[in-house]
Structures are given as structure tokens and as C-alpha cells.
Amino acid sequence: MTQSSDGEQLISDLLADSRKFDEGGRAYALLQRYFEGLPLETLRPLLRSEDAFVQRAASFVASELGGKASSVIDDIVPLVSSTDRHVQWYAMEVLAVCGKGEHAEKFAHVVRMLRSADDALRRLAMRLMANADISQLDAVRRYFEHWGQRYETHRQALMTLTVGDSIDPVTVATMLRHEDALVRRYGAIAARRLVREYPDLMSQVRSSEDPDLRSF
Known part of the structure; x- marks a missing residue:
């Protein structure tokens, strides 16, 4: 399986059962796929999801990507007002790093x-x-x-x-x-x-x- 297809499978698993994905700590595995070249555009619909667990995984990934997450910053901004404290925390970290220039x-x-x-x-x-x-x-x-x-x-x-x-x-x-x-x-x-x-x-x-x- 290629890194891209592996990442796509992880995203599919996240969307299929987001709570299980979160509880299994699989967001870290998804992060590694982005480090290995999974297109950042695939993160955008996850950040826009109304599912808090999907948001949590996606915002965690963005926070760990640092400045590389700048292209999705407009999708991060609304998450500062999330009802999920973890999502808010990650979103704030992203904006601190990417909210420049x-x-x-x-x-x-x-x-x-x-x-x-x-x-x-x-x-x-x-x-x-x-x-x-x-x-x-x-x-x-x-x-x-x-x-x-x-x-x-x-x-x-x-x-x-x-x-x-x-x-x-x-x-x-x-x-x-x-x-x-x-x-x-x-x-x-x-x-x-x-x-x-x-x-x-x-x-x-x-x-x-x-x-x-x-x-x-």
C-alpha cells in the first residue's frame, strides 16, 4: 500500500468511526502520512466536519504540522469556537504559528x-x-x-x-x-x-x- 492510499484509508477509518479512531490514538498515524506527503487539501474537509472527534484529529494534525498548516488557516479559525476543548487548544496553537505575515x-x-x-x-x-x-x-x-x-x-x-x-x-x-x-x-x-x-x-x-x- 502506498503512503497516499494508507493515508486515505486512515481518513476513511476516521470518518467511519471517529470516536474509536480518537480513542485508539490513530491521529498520530494520520499525522505521519501528512509528513510523508499526503496532500494537505485532504485535511480541509476534516477540519470542516461537524463531528467533534473528526475535528479533534484534524486539528491535532494541523497543530503538529506547524507552519506547513498555513494553507488551511481559514478552516482553523472557526474551531477556536468549538465546543470541544481539545479542538480549541489545537486551533489556538495553529493560529499562533501560522497567524503571521x-x-x-x-x-x-x-x-x-x-x-x-x-x-x-x-x-x-x-x-x-x-x-x-x-x-x-x-x-x-x-x-x-x-x-x-x-x-x-x-x-x-x-x-x-x-x-x-x-x-x-x-x-x-x-x-x-x-x-x-x-x-x-x-x-x-x-x-x-x-x-x-x-x-x-x-x-x-x-x-x-x-x-x-x-x-x-
């Missing part, structure tokens, strides 16, 4: 997850933002600016993150004590990005009464 605005879908009701997903968003390129954060800032007052807190906080070497540690320390939890999360992200220059900021993060900050 012409796709940088799509990183906004990760940034919005700072308000997620799921603490693990909020903290994932914080980690991904702490490692993001300034160009990604700046694109998101401009995106939120376009939408006006609705995202004003995001816009102002992103201004702090995107000034590069001019970032003010006093401003970050103030953000860490802010009454708005979203601002505190942004403060923790800024502190992580400045850890080499101002390690004391991360000490403040770890001693915070906010569990999102203490776990960051």
Missing part, C-alpha cells in the same frame, strides 16, 4: 481567548501571546482598533506590549494590580516578555492573588 490578524482569535471561561484556555492564550512576535501583536492591535470601543481594553493593553524596548516596567507593575482581570493578564504577558530585563516583574506575577497569574 498576511495572516497576522487571525492571531486575534487567540487573543480573544484571554476572556475564555475555561481557565486552561485562558492561560494557553497568555503563553502563546508571551511568545508571539511583536508584528503579530501589532496586527491584532490594529485589528481591534478598527472595531472601536468594543475592544478598547485590548487595544490599550496591546499598545503596551508593542512598544518594544520602550515598554515601561512601572506601567506593567500597575497592570498586574489592576481591578480588571483582563488587564492583569496582559500585565503578566508583558512581564513574561520582559523577564530578562526586569525579572522582579515575574516575582510579582507569581505572588499575585489572581490564580491565572500565579499559574502562568
Whole structure:
């Protein structure tokens, strides 16, 4: 059996019994077929499936492919709003890696997850933002600016993150004590990005009464 036909058989098995496929850990085998040359276009209908287990396998594959998944990024974006936590997690990871250059605005879908009701997903968003390129954060800032007052807190906080070497540690320390939890999360992200220059900021993060900050 060729690698292509082997991959097609795995996809067929996934569609035939997605729960069994997931529970058997076969998404890893499918990933290997993509590494070996299975056309990425075959992943697109799986990402568009309404079956959460199919979405889970496909989004896992995309997250492991890294930058190679850029061509399916538009099919990844809706999955950030999936009802399946695993799918959301994988989708966020894909957008962090592929949401650059012409796709940088799509990183906004990760940034919005700072308000997620799921603490693990909020903290994932914080980690991904702490490692993001300034160009990604700046694109998101401009995106939120376009939408006006609705995202004003995001816009102002992103201004702090995107000034590069001019970032003010006093401003970050103030953000860490802010009454708005979203601002505190942004403060923790800024502190992580400045850890080499101002390690004391991360000490403040770890001693915070906010569990999102203490776990960051």
C-alpha cells in the first residue's frame, strides 16, 4: 500500500468511526502520512466536519504540522469556537504559528481567548501571546482598533506590549494590580516578555492573588 492510499484509508477509518479512531490514538498515524506527503487539501474537509472527534484529529494534525498548516488557516479559525476543548487548544496553537505575515490578524482569535471561561484556555492564550512576535501583536492591535470601543481594553493593553524596548516596567507593575482581570493578564504577558530585563516583574506575577497569574 502506498503512503497516499494508507493515508486515505486512515481518513476513511476516521470518518467511519471517529470516536474509536480518537480513542485508539490513530491521529498520530494520520499525522505521519501528512509528513510523508499526503496532500494537505485532504485535511480541509476534516477540519470542516461537524463531528467533534473528526475535528479533534484534524486539528491535532494541523497543530503538529506547524507552519506547513498555513494553507488551511481559514478552516482553523472557526474551531477556536468549538465546543470541544481539545479542538480549541489545537486551533489556538495553529493560529499562533501560522497567524503571521498576511495572516497576522487571525492571531486575534487567540487573543480573544484571554476572556475564555475555561481557565486552561485562558492561560494557553497568555503563553502563546508571551511568545508571539511583536508584528503579530501589532496586527491584532490594529485589528481591534478598527472595531472601536468594543475592544478598547485590548487595544490599550496591546499598545503596551508593542512598544518594544520602550515598554515601561512601572506601567506593567500597575497592570498586574489592576481591578480588571483582563488587564492583569496582559500585565503578566508583558512581564513574561520582559523577564530578562526586569525579572522582579515575574516575582510579582507569581505572588499575585489572581490564580491565572500565579499559574502562568
